[in-house]
Amino acid sequence: MKIVSIEPTPSPYSMKINLDEQLADGKTENYKLDDDLSTAPSYILELFNINGVKGIYRVINFIALERNPRVAWEEILPDVRNVLGSREDSSEEFSNAPAAADEHFGEIKVFIQTFRNIPMQVKLEDGESEQRFGLPERFMNATMEASVASDNMLMERKWVEQNPRYGDVDEIGQEIVEELAASYDSERLSMLVKLAAENDLSQEPKTGKKVTLDMLDNPSWKDRYAALDRMDPTIDDLPVLDKALDDEKASIRRLATAYLGMIEEPEVLPFLYKALKDKAVNVRRTAGDCLSDLGFKQAIPEMIHALGDSSRLVRWRAAMYLYEAGDETAVPALKQAMEDPEFEVRMQVKMALARIEGGEEAKGSIWHQMTEATKQK
Structure with missing residues (x-):
């Protein structure tokens, strides 16, 4: 068994071999x-002997290799090649300088523990460790009141994964706690307790209230956030979402950006381009994710421009989009980006160039390809 090629994935902590x-x-x-691992194949044991290898998933003709975020790919991949061998010389350049740990390069996984739709606590995972954050006392009180209706409250608790965030774990944790506190006021929690007492385990209903421009003039960011949080966005809401993109609170701008990505129409593109230039990295990265998910080729020029973003994670997402959907118009910018100081960005840029210059059609995201391969097994 030998390596044919190595490809990045949408997670900086995973590589497709x-x-x-x-x-x-x-x-x-x-x-x-x-x-x-006593019954694992010998090559699995050898791979786990490499410092930084944390997980191995093999299916069809590839391995998804997961790394410890404190150990850079520059240190891991040469040893992986030594273990598995390669059908060709390495096309990647690995720096001899000590690689910096990129603890916050990629996503922070977010989970909210709930009991009958009532939030209980927040858990964040950065690829190596997890941290938990408590919620205000009224959440615990609501949970205890609702638990009377359950035969086994502990068994009913569940972790619900949310969209990932990007940045410092402590800052993200505090941000999510503030957002939940804003969105779940006492009235909403009382309604959830009532549903729990009635053994109504269905999803919490939408408010049915239309978010208006005036609601975003409320002086309290918590009220503005709460208004948006239960929104069911449609194309008619573009003026409201556009106004939300100018809000002083980054949480509101990020939420508005995520909603834009849910409206699968090209009319959202100018607003996502606006978000792609936001001062907050988290908002810009969310805009890049939305543009990638939508897959509109009209976004190619904007994502070419994003290759020069000050944030490495935004540059990385832009390069991945161009691998997934870019065309020959991206070649000059990609060649210039070959000198990017970040390994993951350089590798993704090389993949995009190889596909475009090789005349290959865009195939969509790596995860999409992996999913399709699994379906065909």
Whole structure:
């Protein structure tokens, strides 16, 4: 078994290793570093002996390799090549300088623990460790009141994964706690307690209230956020979302950007371009994700421009979009970006150039390709 090629994925902590051997139909291999590996194949043991390798998932003809965020790919990938071998010389350049740990380069996974739709606590995972954040006392009081209706409240608790965030874990945790406190006022929590007492376990209903421009003039950011948070956005809401993009609170601008990505019409593009130039990295990265998910090729010029963003994670997302959807108009900017100081950005830029200059059609995101391959096994 040898490596055919190495590709980035939408997570900076995971790399797709394409192999020249294929697993038998229907077979997969999934291992974590702390698993019992006594029956694992020898190459799995060798890969886990590499400092930084944290997880291995093999399906069809590739491995999704997960790393510890404190160990850079520049240190890991040469050793992976040594273990598996390669059908070609390495096309990637690895720096001899010590690689910096990129603890906040990519996403922070966000989970909210709930009981019958009532939030209980927040959990954040940065790829290596997890941190938990408590909510104001009224959330605990609501949970305890609702628990009377349950035979086993502990068993009913569940972690609900949210969209990822980007940045410092402590800052993100505090931000999410503030957002939940803003969105779940006492009236909303009382309504959830009532539903729990009635054993109504369905999803919480939308308010049905239309968000208006006047609501975004409220002097309290918490009230402005609460108004948006339960919105069911449509194309008719573009004026409201546009105004929200100018809000002084980054949480509101990020939420408005995410809503724009839910409206699958080209009319949202000018507003996402606006968000792509926001002063907050989290908003710009969210805009890049939305543009990638929508896949409109009209966004190519804007994403070319984003290759020069001051944030490495925005540049990385722009390069990935151009790999997924870019055309020959992106080639000059991609060639210039070959000198990017960040390894993940350079690697993604090389992938985009190789696809475009090789005349290959855009295939969509790596995760989409992996999902499709799994379906065909």
